[in-house]
Amino acid sequence: MxxxxxxxxxxxxxxxxxxxxxxxxxxxxxxxxxxxxxxxxxxxxxxxxxxxxxxxxxxxxxxxxxxxxxxxxxxxxxxxxxxxxxxxGTEGTVHLLHSSSVPLGPALLAAIARHVDAHPGVSIDIATASSEHQAHEIREGRADLGLAREPILRRYADLQYTPLFRESLMAVLPATHAMASCSSVPVAALRNERFVAQAHPERGGLGHRVADLCRAHGFSPQPAAVRSRKWSQLALVEAGFGVAIVPASMAKMAPTGVKAITLEDARADSGVLLICRHDATAITRRLADALVATCTEAAD
CATH class of the missing domain: 1.10.10.10 (Winged helix-like DNA-binding domain superfamily/Winged helix DNA-binding domain)
Structure with a gap:
């Protein structure tokens, strides 16, 4: 060598x-x-x-x-x-990961845009990764920041997990479904439905949270014949393969053939975490602080 x-x-x-x-x-x-x-x-x-x-x-x-x-x-x-x-903190690229269940909505995109305008020497590279996988990528140095959906089953001592916000979970049904005209439904009403997303046994994130919520109401989500843990589950709902429970931010982006319905349970919510290394670089830390500040202001 x-x-x-x-x-x-x-x-x-x-x-x-x-x-x-x-x-x-x-x-x-x-x-x-x-x-x-x-x-x-x-x-x-x-x-x-x-x-x-x-x-x-x-x-x-x-x-x-x-x-x-x-x-x-x-x-x-x-x-x-x-x-x-x-x-x-004057120049470089920040590699940002986000789960498909944490869509980059207007508030997050506006925060990113403001940050780029304020720091012209900084660029941001964005990619998707599962909530559980983000921590591994950041720990290995292949990414800098992660926007992950709780829960994270495996946490590392050298990473920092900062709560950003919580949001309601909603049921999404095909527009032709018998309950599509309801303004709200109990979680238990989904007992006999087929879910187009299933929890991975070794991963946290949205699937794990939904499974916990359903078990709290006495049932486990029954798998549909066609399933996906990714954004495409909304397309599967629209096609009539089954139902899903997703965060409100994700429900807002559902296609026209999908009806989003409020769940009658105050516990039907989910949190988003910001993941980064404790020894993150200055440019990474500045973007992290900007995202935290944006979410704090939105919560206020």
């Missing part, structure tokens, strides 16, 4: 056109520089440079390594600069 130092030495030799000049620029002994090149050639089992009376000449392997080395070193330099800007 080559090191970045070896790549820099090799690029400097080629750019200088001689070992002696490269050694002067790098402030190291020429013999040490020659030894580094021999180590690279030995590691790769190729010849990189040919020295003759005219100077240095690159072999095909040398030309290939030189081009790739310059690109790698440039990327490393960019990464270092980006890290400094990210720590200062």
């Amino acid at each position: 080559l090191t970045s130092r070896q790549l820099r030495y090799f690029v400097e030799i080629v750019d200088a056109g001689s070992f002696s000049l490269a050694a002067e620029r790098l402030f190291i002994a020429q013999s040490a520089l020659s030894r580094q090149v021999r180590d690279i050639e030995q590691a790769l089992q190729v010849t990189l440079l040919i020295r003759d009376a005219r100077g240095l000449d690159l072999t095909p392997a040398g030309r290939s390594l030189y081009g790739n080395a310059r690109r790698i070193l440039a990327a490393l330099d960019d990464a270092a600069v980006s890290a400094v800007h990210a720590e200062r």
Whole structure:
């Protein structure tokens, strides 16, 4: 495995056109520089440079390594600069995950837009991931923030879980359903219905919360023939495959063939959490604070 130092030495030799000049620029002994090149050639089992009376000449392997080395070193330099800007909170990308049961509604999108306007050097990359999976992605460094639906079954000590808001759960039925004309229904009225979403045995989130709510009323959700844990469950309801219980924010985005009905239970609600690392970068922390402030203002 080559090191970045070896790549820099090799690029400097080629750019200088001689070992002696490269050694002067790098402030190291020429013999040490020659030894580094021999180590690279030995590691790769190729010849990189040919020295003759005219100077240095690159072999095909040398030309290939030189081009790739310059690109790698440039990327490393960019990464270092980006890290400094990210720590200062002036520039970088924040990777934001959200569950499909936590739609980015007007309030959250407005907060994101305001944040981007206030910090022109910051970009935000948004993707969906299950509530349970978000924590793993953030912990592994592949994401920075998560908008997850409670409950989260497995929590990590190095992550911070901040409650953002709670919202009502609603029943969504096909518009042709016998209860579609009702303004509200008891949770128990769904006992004999087929649910197009089922809880995963190893995941929390919306499915787990709905299953708990139904069990509190003496039954377990019966699975429909066609099911989905994703946003597509609303399409399945519209197609008549069954019913679902979803958050109010999700119910507002239901297609025209779906009727959203209030559940007659004060416990029929669900919370949303903001997940991030305790040692989150400055730009991540600023966006997190902006989202928390927006949700706090909305609650007031």
